[in-house]
Amino acid sequence: MIRTTSVTELRDQLAQMIDALGDENAVRVVRHSKIAAYLISPALFENLLERIETLEDQVDMHSAIADYQAGKAVEAEDVFKRLGI
Numbered sequence: 160m161i162r163t164t165s166v167t168e169l170r171d172q173l174a175q176m177i178d179a180l181g182d183e184n185a186v187r188v189v190r191h192s193k194i195a196a197y198l199i200s201p202a203l204f205e206n207l208l209e210r211i212e213t214l215e216d217q218v219d220m221h222s223a224i225a226d227y228q229a230g231k232a233v234e235a236e237d238v239f240k241r242l243g244i
Contacts, residue, residue, distance in 0.1 A: 161184070161197075162176075162185070162186045163187045164176065164186055164187070164188055164189070165188070165189055165190070166188055166189070166195060169188050169198070180200040181200060184199075184200055185198065185199040185200070185203060186198040
């Protein structure tokens, strides 16, 4: 659930709002009826970072497969030689 609050209310009740954040909660902060910021729990932040990293890994995997299919692959032996292994 995302709670909405004003910048003024957030400033006046910051400690209470931080204490009220649950594992999946967030506070949408508005200023002049426009979204100015979000205050999210540490658990939600960490979850979002993990999801982003997973998606980046999937994009890298698809890119590597496309390179391989396009004949842009490098033989493992060549990589080992470059690394001195």
